[in-house]
Amino acid sequence: MRPLFFPAIFCFAALISAARAQENADAELVGELMAFHGSRAIVSAMTTHCYETTGLDGAYKTANDNWYLRNVGFLDLADRVITKLGGTSPGQIEAAETYGGTQIMSAFNQAEDKEAFCRSFLERVENGALDIDKQLAGILKRAQDIAAD
Numbered sequence: 001m002r003p004l005f006f007p008a009i010f011c012f013a014a015l016i017s018a019a020r021a022q023e024n025a026d027a028e029l030v031g032e033l034m035a036f037h038g039s040r041a042i043v044s045a046m047t048t049h050c051y052e053t054t055g056l057d058g059a060y061k062t063a064n065d066n067w068y069l070r071n072v073g074f075l076d077l078a079d080r081v082i083t084k085l086g087g088t089s090p091g092q093i094e095a096a097e098t099y100g101g102t103q104i105m106s107a108f109n110q111a112e113d114k115e116a117f118c119r120s121f122l123e124r125v126e127n128g129a130l131d132i133d134k135q136l137a138g139i140l141k142r143a144q145d146i147a148a149d
Contacts, residue, residue: 026085029146030092032139036071036078036132037093038100043067043125045101046108050118060118063125074132074140081143 051060111117124130133140
């Protein structure tokens with residue numbers, strides 16, 4: 001009986017190791033999916049900021065609304081896959097949003113020509129360059145594959 005016991009322990013240890021590796025991969029993917037929410041925060045924060053600092057140019061609000069309409073399905077997909085993978089820790093989405101907003105505001109504050117920065121940002125939002133399927137295509141594909149299973 002002893003010879004069978006040790007291989008069984010090693011097999012069980014290998015299963016635990018494989019399960020932990022999968023949990024780590026799932027946690028990593030959940031973190032990557034948080035970037036979808038970070039993208040939303042970037043677009044929202046900067047279009048709002050530029051709207052306010054450029055004399056209330058309605059093009060910024062329209063661009064934000066259109067970005068959201070183009071990307072809401074991707075945001076929903078990310079949330080569904082995150083739930084399927086075990087969910088998030090409390091505050092993780094808010095942290096991703098805060099990080100995204102902080103990063104874009106930092107870039108704005110460092111820009112020498114704030115008006116040019118806003119115009120360039122508006123153009124990128126309007127032409128879809130900041131859409132999730134363009135910026136995060138690899139992560140999006142992984143999320144779609146998981147959702148299809």
